[in-house]
Amino acid sequence: MTNVEAALALVADGMTLGLGSGKASEKFIAALGDRVRAGLRVRGVPTSRGSAELAARVGVPLVELADGLPLDITFDGADEVDPQLNLLKGYGNALVREKVVAAASGRLVILVGPERSAEKLVPALGSRGKLPVEVVAFALPLVADRLARLGYPADPLRTPGGDVFLSDNGNPILHARVGPLADPGALDRALHAVPGVVDTGLFLGMAERVIVQHEDGRVETRTR
């Protein structure tokens, strides 16, 4: 059994599902498409243009968030998972829509691995060194300055051509250089207090379970 198969076992006919972004989510969406073509009736709310395109290609019916509320389960990936199942997300730049869709769901189930699973299971969030923060373009200098004062220098993500990258929401994303965070909740609150911050990659107290596929193929489910 793979972590995707373990996740699919949670899906029932008639559910409305949040569809995450990134490689783990893409595997889930592709496998969900197989089930839909075999007769499963579900609807999906995508968290990025990429997930929407893949879901449409594999035959998963999509609905707008307004027509999907309340969602039953969101399946997504993560960049870091701490022992309490707090998450750091957004290396794939879909953090705002991912957090909105997760918050609109009764349950958030996270798929990790097999790629980089050992690296992603961290003792403290921030261990991989990067925290994405989406901001309103006008506020970029202010938020970068506040981050630097907090001890986390940050630069906007750029395209290969050197332009400031814009998310699906049309906003820049600052990548703050962080280390293991002693109090991620305090940092999240401090950042949300800065005008122009749209959201951070800290998903605290949101995940119900994390289904890890270790590099040796073993599947482990962690619940909160």
Ligand SMILES: O=C(CO)[C@H](O)[C@H](O)COP(=O)(O)O
């Ligand atoms: O937060 C995300 C995108 O914004 C992804 O869920 C996260 O980056 C994990 O992606 P992958 O499954 O490709 O490792």
